[in-house]
Amino acid sequence: MSGGLYLFAVSRGLPEGALSAVTGFDGEHLRLVRSGDLQAVVCAVDLAEFGEAALPRNLEDLRWVEHVARTHDEVVRAVARHAEAAPMRLVTIYADEDGVRRQLDRVHDDLVAALDRVTGRSEWGVKVYARPGEPPAAPAPREASGAAYLQRKREAAQARRTADEQVEHVARALHEALSGATVAARVLAPQDPRLSGRHERMIHNGAYLVPEERADEFQATATLLGSSRPDLIVELQGPWPPYSFAVLETG
Amino acid sequence: MTVTEPARATGVEPVGSGPGGQIALVDLLDRLLGTGVVLAGDVVISLAGVDLVQVRLHALITSVRSEMGAGMRVGDDCDL
Structure with missing residues (x-):
């Protein structure tokens, strides 16, 4: 050996x-x-x-x-x-x-x-999932014509696109809000559901370097974001050692 | 700097964690493989020449698949 x-x-x-x-x-x-x-x-x-x-x-x-x-x-x-x-x-x-x-x-x-x-800072992780939506509640109206059917299909597709754009917008806004009390922030890749075992869609996986004196403020921000958006699941984890931020500028 | 054990939920949502309150492996690997100081190893190996993210995904997905094959529940078969 x-x-x-x-x-x-x-x-x-x-x-x-x-x-x-x-x-x-x-x-x-x-x-x-x-x-x-x-x-x-x-x-x-x-x-x-x-x-x-x-x-x-x-x-x-x-x-x-x-x-x-x-x-x-x-x-x-x-x-x-x-x-x-x-x-x-x-x-x-x-x-x-x-x-x-x-x-x-x-x-x-x-x-x-x-x-x-x-030094004097800790890493916090925030993962945000979209809560699985309710299936459309209203039964589809009986179509009066093919044109009406196509129109409804177009509207449904547009609604999905809008929802996706909203999710991206929400993720950016969350990241900006969370970054307020931090000195550095990184967006990590969304986790593979096969590894996380989560079926909800992960819309944000962020790492934040937070000064110790602002840790309470950071946690309060995350909590507020979670409670103000019932359609989202906000998970806060930390403090971590500064894995994502103790990096060398040059090698 | 002081780092305590990771706080669990702080009024948001319970953090997804494994049995016994452990940190979920996927959260650990987010940090241990994707980040951290990367120093070139000595004469031995540092994996500096290996794309560790590739290694990770290949390794884990392979493992998860084989466990699925063995009938273990992995949780991606929920159809919501």
């Missing part, structure tokens, strides 16, 4: 022993690799599982992906509870500590800038 290091997050100001209660994969202890004022949070992994040969296969295995994602998130949250944290993308693997340190040194200033952007 050969070993590698899995990099969870880069942090600044992580106190000694802060992660003693958390373990990485397979109960491995978390270790810190230091580069100047930054700490990389890593744990040892077996390359028979996380190496180049195994990953393509393992990434096809939903249970493996879930296990890795939940462990990753748990460690990142633990880091973020104690320090400024820039989470890494899932499955970032190095050969050894020197490899981690070299990479940290190389992008040190970009990492510092990313940490500066998220």
Whole structure:
């Protein structure tokens, strides 16, 4: 077996022993690799599982992906509870500590800038679904003529187009309203219903970077939007570690 | 920065989550695969050269399909 290091997050100001209660994969202890004022949070992994040969296969295995994602998130949250944290993308693997340190040194200033952007801020997610509409209640009138029938078909098609446009308009308006209390916002791709298990149509999937002192205001805005639109389902989730916003401007 | 455990509903709607109040996997993957700092790995692999979104969709849809084949309920067969 050969070993590698899995990099969870880069942090600044992580106190000694802060992660003693958390373990990485397979109960491995978390270790810190230091580069100047930054700490990389890593744990040892077996390359028979996380190496180049195994990953393509393992990434096809939903249970493996879930296990890795939940462990990753748990460690990142633990880091973020104690320090400024820039989470890494899932499955970032190095050969050894020197490899981690070299990479940290190389992008040190970009990492510092990313940490500066998220300090004192948390990520919130807002998903908005269109509540399934009631089927048209009125029975179709008996058609007096073919022309009347065609006219009704045209009107129905127009109504559907209008409804779609309204949904887009509503999603944009929601996003703008939610962005008011934020310092950054991103629109994520709508979730695949096969993965989410939701049959309602997702009309918005947004991520918002909210200063801690405005978190209440942000939540109030989301709540108000939800209660003012009975035709929509508004789901608020957070605070998350700043996954969507701790990004490097340059690479 | 302080991050607490994710709040559940805050007066809007209960957040869709899995059994035991876990964060839904699909919400996690929105963040763990699509975003986060992307650093090039060392001599090993970083997936930097792999389109991870493609990997994700391929992996998950394949898995979901195989689970459907095994008779598990996935929830996309609701005809509303």
